[in-house]
Amino acid sequence: MTDVNIKALKFKRKIKLAFYVRKKLAKVPSNKHAVISDLFPIKQDDKWNTEFEFLNIANLILGDNLNGIPHKAEIHFFDADGNHLGFSKIEISSMGRKTLRLAEFLKFNFTSAKTFAVFHDIQNYSLNIGKSFVAERGYCGYEYNRLGVKGYVHGNLDAVTLSDGKIIPIGNKGFISRYFTVQHCLTGPSNYEFIFTNPTSRKVKITPNIMYENSKWKKLQPFSINTKGSYNFNLYVNSGEKVFVRFKSKLYLARPVVFRVSNDSMDVFHG
Amino acid sequence: MKTIGLTGFCDLVYLGPNNWENRIRNDVTIYLLWSDGKNWITQELNNMRYGDYLRIRTDELDEKFFESGLALIYPSSEKLSSKLDLLPDKKVWFSEVPAWRNTSGFINRFTQVSYQADIEPLPSNASLLTFHPFIQFGEVINNLLVLNATRDPSIQKGKINLYNSLDKKFIASHEISTNSLTTIPLDQYDFKSTDLPVFYSPKIAGIPFGLGVAKSGKMLSLEHTHPPASLVLHGERRKVQSQIKKAWIEKLVTQ
Numbered sequence: 056m057t058d059v060n061i062k063a064l065k066f067k068r069k070i071k072l073a074f075y076v077r078k079k080l081a082k083v084p085s086n087k088h089a090v091i092s093d094l095f096p097i098k099q100d101d102k103w104n105t106e107f108e109f110l111n112i113a114n115l116i117l118g119d120n121l122n123g124i125p126h127k128a129e130i131h132f133f134d135a136d137g138n139h140l141g142f143s144k145i146e147i148s149s150m151g152r153k154t155l156r157l158a159e160f161l162k163f164n165f166t167s168a169k170t171f172a173v174f175h176d177i178q179n180y181s182l183n184i185g186k187s188f189v190a191e192r193g194y195c196g197y198e199y200n201r202l203g204v205k206g207y208v209h210g211n212l213d214a215v216t217l218s219d220g221k222i223i224p225i226g227n228k229g230f231i232s233r234y235f236t237v238q239h240c241l242t243g244p245s246n247y248e249f250i251f252t253n254p255t256s257r258k259v260k261i262t263p264n265i266m267y268e269n270s271k272w273k274k275l276q277p278f279s280i281n282t283k284g285s286y287n288f289n290l291y292v293n294s295g296e297k298v299f300v301r302f303k304s305k306l307y308l309a310r311p312v313v314f315r316v317s318n319d320s321m322d323v324f325h326g
Numbered sequence: 327m328k329t330i331g332l333t334g335f336c337d338l339v340y341l342g343p344n345n346w347e348n349r350i351r352n353d354v355t356i357y358l359l360w361s362d363g364k365n366w367i368t369q370e371l372n373n374m375r376y377g378d379y380l381r382i383r384t385d386e387l388d389e390k391f392f393e394s395g396l397a398l399i400y401p402s403s404e405k406l407s408s409k410l411d412l413l414p415d416k417k418v419w420f421s422e423v424p425a426w427r428n429t430s431g432f433i434n435r436f437t438q439v440s441y442q443a444d445i446e447p448l449p450s451n452a453s454l455l456t457f458h459p460f461i462q463f464g465e466v467i468n469n470l471l472v473l474n475a476t477r478d479p480s481i482q483k484g485k486i487n488l489y490n491s492l493d494k495k496f497i498a499s500h501e502i503s504t505n506s507l508t509t510i511p512l513d514q515y516d517f518k519s520t521d522l523p524v525f526y527s528p529k530i531a532g533i534p535f536g537l538g539v540a541k542s543g544k545m546l547s548l549e550h551t552h553p554p555a556s557l558v559l560h561g562e563r564r565k566v567q568s569q570i571k572k573a574w575i576e577k578l579v580t581q
């Protein structure tokens with residue numbers, strides 16, 4: 056490839072980026088002391104348990120448990136429509152790991168919660184992180200069918216920020232719709248669940264498309280998600296079928312968390 | 327990827343993850359690449375047309391390909407020679423928002439576990455520091471997997487050291503290698519549910535995974551740990567990562 060061709064390709068890519076991804080995936084919070092969190096999906100019922108690995112992030116950044124006091128954070132809950140249901144205070148006493156069982160938070164309050172965010176309290180720390188923001192994009196563990204072993208998945212999107220007591224969505228979206236094709240061939244017999252969250256400040260419309268092997272794309276019923284809301288798109292795949300799925304929306308990154316339930320077991324991963 | 331007792335798989339889907347960034351449509355040849363320590367050896371596996379799906383399983387290929395635990399899949403628009411001095415640098419299936427990936431993972435007779443994988447070759451001489459919150463308790467086998475691939479085919483050996491993040495106590499050291507997948511059993515160290523192990527490799531970078539295998543075989547768990555830069559967003563994340571690594575390494579190695 057000649058230098059001229061390479062320059063032309065780079066120029067073409069810049070033009071495309073200007074149309075499709077004009078800004079950063081996540082906005083920079085205006086408050087320099089803001090903290091950021093993903094919106095983590097909750098699966099909690101007779102079949103499912105959700106846990107979260109709460110870590111002492113401030114002291115992980117500092118390299119030690121320097122101040123010797125418990126590390127505090129808030130866990131905030133949202134329903135599928137994006138309504139803020141409230142929060143609980145959590146703390147971890149030392150450097151280590153505290154596994155939070157979501158069932159304990161949802162037992163009496165927040166029963167309709169579908170997602171949660173974790174905001175770390177960093178006001179007592181001198182974190183030398185310049186213009187960066189502390190972000191919780193850690194790990195949820197999902198247990199299915201009392202199998203005793205969790206499937207882990209990390210945070211998917213930097214979705215919301217807590218700034219001066221307000222929770223603000225920070226995801227960006229474009230003005231042109233685009234497809235996100237899940238990089239996974241769906242195989243059966245299995246039930247797939249794609250969980251989307253909306254990290255933007257406006258309602259988003261998502262249109263699923265599916266394609267069976269050696270067939271054409273077929274448009275399915277679109278759905279909408281409120282700001283900070285979530286939606287579960289389900290698809291059953293029969294034995295022997297191979298299916299591809301893509302999602303049309305204005306989201307920069309319409310990447311769902313994917314659950315695959317098959318043969319009394321499950322698999323969880325990012326789309 | 328190949329590890330004890332499980333079959334590795336790699337599912338390739340020839341459909342770009344978005345419709346605007348890389349509109350490649352031409353046929354590609356799927357190569358398996360593995361290192362013999364001197365060269366990358368190439369094995370032509372299949373051809374794929376746009377829209378095709380292909381599953382590659384370790385138990386359907388010769389064991390010699392997986393002596394290091396790792397063989398790489400490379401879609402090529404050109405014919406490759408049988409031996410390569412370096413990994414090919416041409417990105418054929420490539421995009422950034424999102425990255426073009428495949429589904430890799432493990433299967434057994436009950437279930438499967440998936441991971442959205444792609445790998446850019448790692449620097450030949452770099453360090454790794456990561457925290458590991460994936461150890462599970464009960465009827466489960468916990469392993470750490472360390473994956474490394476560099477452009478250079480040589481298989482260099484190094485150490486990964488294991489510490490407790492609370493008291494910085496050194497626990498153990500294991501050998502890892504470049505261009506390999508190393509499996510490290512973790513249950514021998516009797517971690518408590520509140521422990522957060524730290525892994526530090528001074529000379530070999532890698533992608534660390536927690537692999538949990540139910541003793542019944544009915545559930546598999548696989549997820550990668552994050553580099554320290556993921557604790558923050560925006561700003562100079564690389565600089566912050568350097569600071570975090572420096573702060574931890576000073577404490578860990580001086581114990």
